[in-house]
Amino acid sequence: MALSNEPETYYYKEGIKVIERFFEVPLDHDNPSGEKIRVFARNMIPRSKAKTKEEEDKLPFLLYLQGGPGFETPLQSSTGFAAEIHERGYQTLWLDQRGTGLSTPFSYETLPTNVKADQEIADYLKFFRADSIVKDCEVIRKTLLGHKDKESEQKWSIMGQSFGGFCAVTYLSFFPEGLKEVFITGGLATLASQPDTSYELTTKKVIARNKVYYEKYPRDIRRVRNILNHLETNNVQLPNGGRLTVRRWQLLGLDFGMHSKYPLRGIDRVHQIVFRAANDLELYKQLTYKLLQMVEGCQHIDGNPIYAILHEPLYCQGHSPNWAANRVIQKYPQFSWQNVKTLADTEPVYFTGEMIFPEMFDDFAHLRPFKGVAEILAQDASWGPLYNIGQLAKNEVPVTTATQVHSIMFTLMRKLTLQSYVPFELSQQTAAMIKNTEQYITNQLQHGGIREDPKDLMRRLFQILRRERG
Incomplete structure (x- = not known):
């Protein structure tokens, strides 16, 4: 039976139009005529900002990249940080990264029939890192925005949380032409070649x-x-x-x-x-x-x-x-x-x-x-590149990050907390290597800060995006 990629639409009572979208992408983007997988993304459109199809088409897209690796994007309500993004005039796209959620989820039961031996599974999984994820994103972006007349309207914004932020830096490295602006929360990825x-x-x-x-x-x-x-x-x-x-x-x-x-x-x-x-x-x-x-x-x-x-x-x-x-x-x-x-x-x-x-x-x-x-x-030592240091050094896409800091770094601040998942020191090294990056540095939030106090965090990120001071 052929897979259906037909979008499905419904509405939240709080005034959000939801479009469930499926996209067909190559397992190996270097072999576009080879095996295909299906990737899912949930499109949310605030009705308060767009009541007609024409108005919807004018709303800029913000793509959300979930933390992980290997975790699907939870179903979003019309509140929380999704609401903060919608209030600022974006429609959002919530991606299940390949191998997660509804995007050809990976498990022993769902392995392709020709992938069973350990080495075969290992080779298969090498297509599920950030480099392949951002190539999926580019296929989706071109599908949704490639018809636009203006080049600026073919770009979109992205927001990455934790591992999603790692993906955002990979995106900046290899496909900056598709990006209007980048938000990263939960720490910047280290650009080192090993962990x-x-x-x-x-x-x-x-x-x-x-x-x-x-x-x-x-x-x-x-x-x-x-x-x-x-x-x-x-x-x-x-x-x-x-x-x-x-x-x-x-x-x-x-x-x-x-x-x-x-x-x-x-x-x-x-x-x-x-x-x-x-x-x-x-x-x-x-x-x-x-x-x-x-x-x-x-x-x-x-x-x-x-x-x-x-x-x-x-x-x-x-x-x-x-x-x-x-x-x-x-x-x-x-x-x-x-x-x-x-x-x-x-x-x-x-x-x-x-x-x-x-x-x-x-x-x-x-x-x-x-x-x-x-x-x-x-x-295995044959892993390919995830970052282009030269491209990041000359980056022109505005990058705005929220970085949680170890309490030792902020000895003068009160209510000290600690963020354990992405080391602050390495985040700072990465920030210095990506041109056009500005940060909101805080020790008042933990790793999941985007969910803890979304209103304040999003306010600060968008203030920094405008490169305002004070």
């Missing part, structure tokens, strides 16, 4: 965040030690067939980079899970189904395997990642349960941050089929 430096800095920030956690919840030191002792001596199965091991428990530290607001996130959510697990062990000598369900609910990697498989390769240009996070973290004994359990029971064992480890391909049920694939890609 080691990034993980060195990230690990130090995760250590600092662990200290904040245990200072706030000192009784969790013994609780966590008791939990890890239980996990080490018992085979604990999660509801979907995964295993809750010591390493997987430590992965809860991924939340340390998120803001502690409702719904509960950040170090406070980790504490609630620790508190409940400790209570389970006191009452029942085992972890309850509800607790296991909570842990599983914090870790969405089973349904988004690209996140784990390509997390380190997304940095690489001519170098192999070689399990960078695993190599770096071994330098710090605070993360090793085998070390900490030999020390006094007042010594904490640290949670890890946004890091991928080889053991995850045993512990996560839906990563197990990709264990061999992950090893192949971890040793």
Whole structure:
């Protein structure tokens, strides 16, 4: 049966017209006549700004690139930061990057029939990095805007959050002619050719965040030690067939980079899970189904395997990642349960941050089929270029970024917080290498700041876009 790429239209009651759009693109853009995949994007048009087809055609496009890698763009409401963009006269396009959401989603069950062996899957996945994603964007831009008479009207604006910001820098490197303006939130990508430096800095920030956690919840030191002792001596199965091991428990530290607001996130959510697990062990000598369900609910990697498989390769240009996070973290004994359990029971064992480890391909049920694939890609050094340093140095497209800063950098400011996912130091190096970049630097937001206080953040970004002062 032929795939239908016919758009589908409906309306939100709050005055938003929604057009569901599918596009056919090559799997390999260097082989345009070869295998095709389907990519999805949701077009949202504010009716307050355009009531007729002619008015819609005049609204400029802003393309949103989701963080990840390997995560689809959530369905947007007519509130939040989407509303802030619409209020400024844009129609928006919310892309599911290839391999995610409705865009030929990647999983073991959805592999093409001719892609089954580990090496075949590894070769297939090499087409799912930022370089291919931005080429998809160019196909979509030309489809939607290529008919415009004026060259300026064929350009669009883009906004990238976290990994979406990495994609935005790749876009600037190779297709600046398609861009009117660029917004980046959640940190600028390092332009290095391998991830080691990034993980060195990230690990130090995760250590600092662990200290904040245990200072706030000192009784969790013994609780966590008791939990890890239980996990080490018992085979604990999660509801979907995964295993809750010591390493997987430590992965809860991924939340340390998120803001502690409702719904509960950040170090406070980790504490609630620790508190409940400790209570389970006191009452029942085992972890309850509800607790296991909570842990599983914090870790969405089973349904988004690209996140784990390509997390380190997304940095690489001519170098192999070689399990960078695993190599770096071994330098710090605070993360090793085998070390900490030999020390006094007042010594904490640290949670890890946004890091991928080889053991995850045993512990996560839906990563197990990709264990061999992950090893192949971890040793692969044939990754192509993601950035053009020369082009970025002469960039003329206005780039406006929101960058979260480590509290140490802002010792004079109050209400200090920490952003763990994209190291501030590397973001600053990148900003200095991209001409025409201006930043809003803050330590009042965490990594997901675009969702925490969208009104203020978008106001500041658009003020900077106009290159205003004061």
